[in-house]
Amino acid sequence: MFGYIGVGLAMGIVANTSHLSVLAVLIMSLIVYAGSAQFIIISMLLAGSPVSAIVLSTFLINSRMILMSMSIAQYFKKDSLMQNIGLGFLLTDETFALSMNKLNLTHQRLKPTWLHAANVVAYLVWAAATVVGCLLGNLITDPNQFGLDFAVVGMFIGLLYLQIITDRSKPLTTQLLVVLFVAIAMYFLMRFFPGNIALLLATLLGCSFGMVVSPK
Template identity: 35%
Template sequence: MAMTKQQARWAMAKKGFLDMLPLNLAVLPWGILCGSLAIQRDFSVLEALLMPLIVFAGSAQLVAIELIANNASLATILFTTFIISSRHFLYGLALRDKLKLLPTNWRYGLGFLLTDELFALSGHSKAFVGQLRLVYALIAGGSFYLFWLLWNVTGVIAGSYLPDLTHLGLDFAIAVTFIALVIPTIINLPILVTVIVAGVLSVLFKLMAFELDLVAAALVAMYCGYLTDRLQQKNRSKSDNIMPVLPEKP
């Protein structure tokens, strides 16, 4: 039985919600930390809420709260925010050819919602193509926005009553979610090389306290994956030239 348009949309919305749900739950400790840290550092409730509402970026929020509380200069705060957010350039570039075609409102909306988490769910070759996949992206990205807000509000209300959940090992939740999303995508050697290089370099750069650690590790890893792919193709075309074409069996 064919689904009606309405049912198909509903099914995609549900899939978007369920696919994002693990990520929505995994960021609970950070959301609460962001909210409660803002209150502990003497932010007003309005300021603490504007962070998730309009900045909407976990790591940038955390770092900026500490910088603002320590009276860092505006230039320092904005520059740090820029460095932490620079990985988003990669997401925009990777999705450019699909998202640039969208109507203005969708483009602004999904652009605003383009977090690490939504990008992680955008790997499908036809992501954002067609109305149903847009519904999927909107519900996935939108539910992440609402959950992020919810956890931040919880942190604002709880203030200092809750212990720092990120030191309880709850940061493992985000790691295991990304493991679950990345490992099944390793379907060939170039991607395996990418993952290994990204893993080794990200740890090295983090230990060196290199500010662009994430982006630098990712860029080098992408290039290594790309080179592996080129090398494979070269070898393949070489062996195609040498190998005689076998006659087909009857």
């Protein structure tokens, strides 16, 4: 939640300095619900970009969620279609990572009620944080001076660490090898592709590499 609060405040502050109203920020957070995409949307609105370009950009930025949803769907095969749609609708990078860590403690099982609760809490905290950030926008001109832009990065480092120390199904060396491979792949892909496309490609390559090096 601290990651959501930090980035949400920063997003709200940026929105305020871009002359968006509190109501507009709240509606954007409830409908778009994607930190990086919302930052891009704000900058594109200021630049006068057409709606079609904004929609396409948002889709590309969030396309990684297709892979995450497919990965987590296998744990809800016995649940209804509507249940799965509800789970996927509010799934985020953070609740996905949290779910992967949860699997290590529940014998590779997830309950829909648990994921619904995590998703809804994250959803409400994000919306509230962006609104508060917008209200505070007149007081804070540079959110980066407080390190708020590092909040999500720090949170993911913690989640990765928890995943590595709790997952006993794979050797530590294998996990570290995959992490290193993805980091190197991302470094080189960033030279040729936009950040979000590079991230998607690095994820696919990392999955394939993990399948090759994992013990049979």
